[in-house]
Amino acid sequence: MISVSDALEKILALVAPTGTESVPLREARGRVMAAPHVAAYDQPPFSASAMDGYAVIGSEAREGARFRAIGESAAGHGHAGAVAAGEAVRIFTGAPMPRGADRVIIQEDVARDGDIITVTAPQESGPHVRPAAADFAKGAEAFPRRRLGPADLALLAAMDADRLVLHRRPEVALIATGDELVMPGTSRRPGQIAASNSFGLAAMVEAAGGIARLLPIARDDIDALAQSFELARGADLIVTIGGASVGDHDLVGRAAALGGMEQAFYKVAMRPGKPLMAGRLGTAAMIGLPGNPVSAMVCGHVFLRPALDALLGLPAGPAPRRTAPLACDLPANGPREHYLRARLGIDGITPFPTQDSSLLSVLAEADALLVRPVGDPARRVGETVDYLPLGGPGGG
Numbered sequence: 067m068i069s070v071s072d073a074l075e076k077i078l079a080l081v082a083p084t085g086t087e088s089v090p091l092r093e094a095r096g097r098v099m100a101a102p103h104v105a106a107y108d109q110p111p112f113s114a115s116a117m118d119g120y121a122v123i124g125s126e127a128r129e130g131a132r133f134r135a136i137g138e139s140a141a142g143h144g145h146a147g148a149v150a151a152g153e154a155v156r157i158f159t160g161a162p163m164p165r166g167a168d169r170v171i172i173q174e175d176v177a178r179d180g181d182i183i184t185v186t187a188p189q190e191s192g193p194h195v196r197p198a199a200a201d202f203a204k205g206a207e208a209f210p211r212r213r214l215g216p217a218d219l220a221l222l223a224a225m226d227a228d229r230l231v232l233h234r235r236p237e238v239a240l241i242a243t244g245d246e247l248v249m250p251g252t253s254r255r256p257g258q259i260a261a262s263n264s265f266g267l268a269a270m271v272e273a274a275g276g277i278a279r280l281l282p283i284a285r286d287d288i289d290a291l292a293q294s295f296e297l298a299r300g301a302d303l304i305v306t307i308g309g310a311s312v313g314d315h316d317l318v319g320r321a322a323a324l325g326g327m328e329q330a331f332y333k334v335a336m337r338p339g340k341p342l343m344a345g346r347l348g349t350a351a352m353i354g355l356p357g358n359p360v361s362a363m364v365c366g367h368v369f370l371r372p373a374l375d376a377l378l379g380l381p382a383g384p385a386p387r388r389t390a391p392l393a394c395d396l397p398a399n400g401p402r403e404h405y406l407r408a409r410l411g412i413d414g415i416t417p418f419p420t421q422d423s424s425l426l427s428v429l430a431e432a433d434a435l436l437v438r439p440v441g442d443p444a445r446r447v448g449e450t451v452d453y454l455p456l457g458g459p460g461g462g
């Protein structure tokens with residue numbers, strides 16, 4: 067049995083960033099850039115007014131000063147001429163500053179009578195001008211190492227990107243295994259249950275920017291599993307669920323070995339999630355998750371998500387942890403790193419009283435996985451512990 071951190075290291079060693087593709091900007095949300103985008107223009111491309119008002123020579127702008135309005139500069143339509151002493155150009159937010167002018171007097175601070183404007187207030191703030199290239203200069207590079215969010219997309223659009231070079235979305239084949247499983251909403255025989263965690267894992271893969279391929283449920287026999295591995299061909303990552311433990315019908319390890327899997331490890335000192343395996347199967351990495359619904363989901367947080375980061379070319383490492391004070395006492399932990407479904411409150415973090423790894427109802431209400439290190443001694447209320455945030459109830 068290896069430690070969680072060793073297992074993660076071995077899984078990350080099995081995956082490499084996917085190839086690249088050119089994608090329209092509008093389809094890039096949540097995806098990851100594989101090459102920088104270089105700005106084609108300065109932004110703003112010219113020095114621009116930050117307010118609606120009058121562009122003048124700054125040294126002349128004082129209360130009581132009078133100017134003659136000689137023209138207009140609107141956004142998209144600049145003023146062709148220059149501004150000389152005693153002159154002003156009516157200007158609007160975003161419009162190019164006319165030559166010679168270096169200050170805008172906001173229109174609230176002037177009285178206008180025909181072509182003559184008089185400054186009616188002291189000019190203490192300003193100059194209300196955005197210098198050319200204040201946001202970024204031509205040639206500036208944008209290469210955020212994260213999933214692209216709304217602000218990234220706005221910046222990239224400002225940089226004139228219509229397409230981006232992105233990492234291909236990693237394809238993850240999910241294979242639920244077990245004679246007892248049927249698809250939700252389909253008829254079942256006595257003894258059968260709905261496959262569940264495959265849907266949770268598919269959502270996790272998609273939220274992380276991957277493509278989840280939910281393959282047909284594989285029966286508990288070597289041939290059915292071999293067929294599933296065949297169907298999974300072309301995937302970047304093959305994830306099996308169940309059949310990982312030691313029972314007579316736990317055949318995933320054997321079927322994968324017959325299919326040529328080079329095993330990186332089997333069994334991890336964690337709870338839940340002990341019978342986890344990983345290896346390389348053809349061109350794909352393979353992760354064999356334990357079947358218990360919560361075990362599979364916890365392993366998804368701890369191993370699958372970092373693997374997806376690595377496939378997307380992002381910096382990959384352990385799931386980010388936070389700390390919180392304990393809201394109750396905890397007994398000593400045993401020889402496996404324990405991930406307890408927990409709730410965060412104003413008084414700290416409290417694990418749910420029932421932690422059986424079959425209880426999805428408890429996972430759905432949890433907003434954190436409290437992490438107990440191997441051999442952690444008993445802990446008292448108020449002591450600081452680590453947890454993995456789950457993004458609120460339903461996120462786990």
Ligand SMILES: Nc1nc2c(c(=O)[nH]1)N[C@H]1C(S)=C(S)[C@@H](COP(=O)(O)OP(=O)(O)OC[C@H]3O[C@@H](n4cnc5c(N)ncnc54)[C@H](O)[C@@H]3O)O[C@H]1N2
Nearest residue numbers: 242261262263264308309310311316340356357358359361
């Ligand atoms: N003698 C031992 N028995 C078990 C051990 C052990 O060390 N010695 N380990 C236990 C642990 S820990 C786990 S975790 C489970 C994992 O076993 P498997 O990976 O072989 O999973 P299955 O036996 O196929 O299923 C376990 C449980 O989960 C349900 N299941 C499976 N897949 C799904 C799915 N896609 N959706 C919903 N539910 C699923 C399945 O019906 C079982 O109830 O082994 C322990 N046993």
Ligand code: MOO
Nearest residue numbers: 338339340361423
């Ligand atoms: O490790 Mo199992 O995953 O405890 O339920």
